[in-house]
Amino acid sequence: xxxxxxxxxxxxxxxxxxxxxxxxxxxxxxxxxxxxxxxxxxxxxxxxxxxxxxxxxxxxxxxxxxxxxxxxxxxxxxxxxxxxxxxxxxxxxxxxxxxxxxxxxxxxxxxxxxxxxxxxxxx
Numbered sequence: 234x235x236x237x238x239x240x241x242x243x244x245x246x247x248x249x250x251x252x253x254x255x256x257x258x259x260x261x262x263x264x265x266x267x268x269x270x271x272x273x274x275x276x277x278x279x280x281x282x283x284x285x286x287x288x289x290x291x292x293x294x295x296x297x298x299x300x301x302x303x304x305x306x307x308x309x310x311x312x313x314x315x316x317x318x319x320x321x322x323x324x325x326x327x328x329x330x331x332x333x334x335x336x337x338x339x340x341x342x343x344x345x346x347x348x349x350x351x352x353x354x355x356x
Contacts, residue, residue: 260295260340262286264327265311267302273309274328275299281329282312285336295340308354314339323351 264270264279282297303311308325312335315321322345324335331349338344347353 259317261315262297263300263313265303266299269306270309275310277329278310278327278332281332285333289341291340324349325351325354
């Protein structure tokens with residue numbers, strides 16, 4: 234069992250990540266974390282979004298969270314970005330590298346990466 238001091242240190246270390254996932258902000262990033270999403274690699278994608286939002290200083294503007302089945306298993310991992318007053322953007326076949334791009338270009342820079350969206354991947 235860990236000591237109280239060790240547990241408090243772990244709590245402080247993880248505090249930003251937990252608050253980030255629970256907050257309500259202008260932009261919501263939702264990662265599909267149903268069985269199919271997890272099997273396709275959604276967990277590293279979620280972790281990358283959390284890390285990048287932190288690194289880019291967007292914690293007051295962006296909330297990262299997870300959801301269950303989004304319903305398009307063939308496109309997993311799926312990430313939806315919701316912004317007030319704008320149409321939802323659905324990114325598909327995500328990887329940690331693509332998540333870094335989305336954080337930098339879309340969340341930080343305000344430009345949708347069309348080649349990662351579902352409209353460019355429909356079969």
